Amino acid sequence: MSPNQSTPNSGQPLLKVEGVSKYFMRDKSRFAAVEDVSVTLNAGETLGIVGESGSGKSTLSRCIIRLYDPEKGRIFFDGIDFTGLSNKALRLKRRDIQMIFQDPLASLNPMMTVHSAIEDPMLIHNVGTARERTKRVHELLELVGLDVGAANAFPFEFSGGQQQRIGIARALALNPKLLICDEAVSALDVSIQAQILRLLQDLQKQLGLAYLFISHNLAVVEHMSDQIAVMYHGKVVEYDTVEEIFRAPKQEYTRNLIDSVPKIPRSDSLRFKRPRLNEDAAGA
Numbered sequence: 001m002s003p004n005q006s007t008p009n010s011g012q013p014l015l016k017v018e019g020v021s022k023y024f025m026r027d028k029s030r031f032a033a034v035e036d037v038s039v040t041l042n043a044g045e046t047l048g049i050v051g052e053s054g055s056g057k058s059t060l061s062r063c064i065i066r067l068y069d070p071e072k073g074r075i076f077f078d079g080i081d082f083t084g085l086s087n088k089a090l091r092l093k094r095r096d097i098q099m100i101f102q103d104p105l106a107s108l109n110p111m112m113t114v115h116s117a118i119e120d121p122m123l124i125h126n127v128g129t130a131r132e133r134t135k136r137v138h139e140l141l142e143l144v145g146l147d148v149g150a151a152n153a154f155p156f157e158f159s160g161g162q163q164q165r166i167g168i169a170r171a172l173a174l175n176p177k178l179l180i181c182d183e184a185v186s187a188l189d190v191s192i193q194a195q196i197l198r199l200l201q202d203l204q205k206q207l208g209l210a211y212l213f214i215s216h217n218l219a220v221v222e223h224m225s226d227q228i229a230v231m232y233h234g235k236v237v238e239y240d241t242v243e244e245i246f247r248a249p250k251q252e253y254t255r256n257l258i259d260s261v262p263k264i265p266r267s268d269s270l271r272f273k274r275p276r277l278n279e280d281a282a283g284a
């Protein structure tokens, strides 16, 4: 399934997933966690992946970064066939794709200061001198709306929203082209969710990032995305622009998802009013 012909295609394709399938074993039989999925994400745009728990969203994202090897299909990133890359070439290219997760603390080493956590990807990839890396850590903290003084503290000393900002700063350390946001705001209070979503939108504008935005929450996906792929039992059952999905959902499953979205006017400026980056940091 592909977006209809009217889909705006302003950016260049950055990510192309073509017929990807991934199987696992359950009760001694093989089942498709992801089946024949094809989606495209343009540079600087957001593709939302929505679906209930177990529909295959995370497995798809793990196939994209080749944490899993898909059994079928191909994944092109930045014009390169990711599925055919050697481990060494993959490691080099994978720095252009970073992930942020639902629980930022789980992905940050508790023994590392915020400075070390953000510097770590640069050290792993041999980027810059110690002085240059420190400068970059401070730039990144400011970029995500945190005080430079945060560098000396440990992640557990921060609130959930601030921890997610630290996770985002770390993810941005290597100047990626694509950020995979896997349930990135699901664990946060609604007001903090809105702040992190605004931050992600501001960063997208400033840095030209593309997002693969994964969530079970259609309201959040709607707010963030240019296009949406709806997953059900491992398959993409609907794939189109946000406007089309909401205007004329083709599948009953999608209609039910839309019906379950709280009825708040889409233009509601309170929920997602855009503040300046550093205005919302205190509460997050």
Ligand SMILES: Nc1ncnc2c1ncn2[C@@H]1O[C@H](COP(=O)(O)OP(=O)(O)OP(=O)(O)O)[C@@H](O)[C@H]1O
Residues within 6 Å of the ligand: 024, 025, 033, 051, 052, 053, 054, 055, 056, 057, 058, 059, 060, 216
């Ligand atoms: N490593 C694995 N081994 C076996 N089965 C798995 C594995 N990872 C995921 N699954 C199964 O594959 C299916 C898809 O899981 P996946 O985590 O991709 O879904 P999801 O949509 O991301 O759900 P959630 O939002 O709950 O994480 C589920 O039935 C899950 O139990």
